[in-house]
Amino acid sequence: MNDSAIFSLRCRQYILLTFLYFTLNSIATAAEPIGTRIEPGSHIGLEKPWPNVRKALKSEIATIEVLVCPDQATIERPRSFIITLSNSRGSDSAGLGLTIKQACVVSNVFGTRLRSMPLNADEWTHVALTVNTKTINKRARLWINGKLVQESLILEHWPGSFAVTRMLSDKWNQGRVFSGKIGDVRISKTVRYTKPFEPPTSLPEDKQTTLRLDGRRLPLE
The missing domain is CATH 1.20.5 (Single alpha-helices involved in coiled-coils or other helix-helix interfaces)
Structure with a gap:
């Protein structure tokens, strides 16, 4: 040649x-998921996309999931709120929520906390909290990227109402804000995950969906 x-x-x-x-x-x-850039202090009030959220029944919230991409500032903060459903004081025993605390996802289910491994900054993660309240042994499970990381039996005291229903910022002005990117958000009437699964990059609406927020068009305030 x-x-x-x-x-x-x-x-x-x-x-x-x-x-x-x-x-x-x-x-x-x-x-990769498609999301919206979140600046510190931006928040989403859930009353507009879900007018009855304050009176949400346990039959309407069995899975809470979100596609999240925290930035370095969120990883380094002591705590950042993702989603909060609680009373006016923010009592753990009266609420459901997802936060990032010292780089780890922490879920709260009426006082029972589940914790993940540390997340990496600027990487997308699928976070899902499932709450089965229909069986005698009521159980909460925290899933990260399709893997079960922690589970626990829960003492269910479903409140008559939620006073605080928001995402990404701190109602109590203690600086526990989120920054980075948020993709699709979905709350469902059914427990969607019971065994390991391939993490989705989008969360489409279906007949089991109570609330869905499109990550491309989040109603930020």
Whole structure:
């Protein structure tokens, strides 16, 4: 093979490798969740997309899930709220919620806390909290990227109402705000996850959906 043929072959190989690189990179990018940039202090009031949220029944909240991408500031904060349903004092025993505390996802189910491993900054994570209140042994489970990280029996004291129903910011002005990106949010009437699963990159609405927020168009305030 002469020099010209070798040069031509290498050019074709280079073009092919370049094409494969950009194709694979495009596929990887497309597989990521689509979300909205959240600045510190921005919040979402859940009353507008869900007018009856303050009187939410236990039959309406069996799975709370969100696609979340915390930035470095959130990872370093002592605590950042993701979603809060509670009384006016923010009592753990009277609420449901998801927070990021010292880089870990922490769920609260009426005083029972479940905790994940630390998250990485600027990486997407699917977080799901399932609460089964229909069985004798009522159980809460915290799932991170399709894996069960912790579970516990819960003492269910479902409140008559929730006074605080918001996402991403601190009603009590203690700086527990979220920053980074948030993708789709979904609250469901059914326990969606009972065994390990492939983490979704979007959370479409279906007949079991109580509330869905589109990560591309979050109603930020």
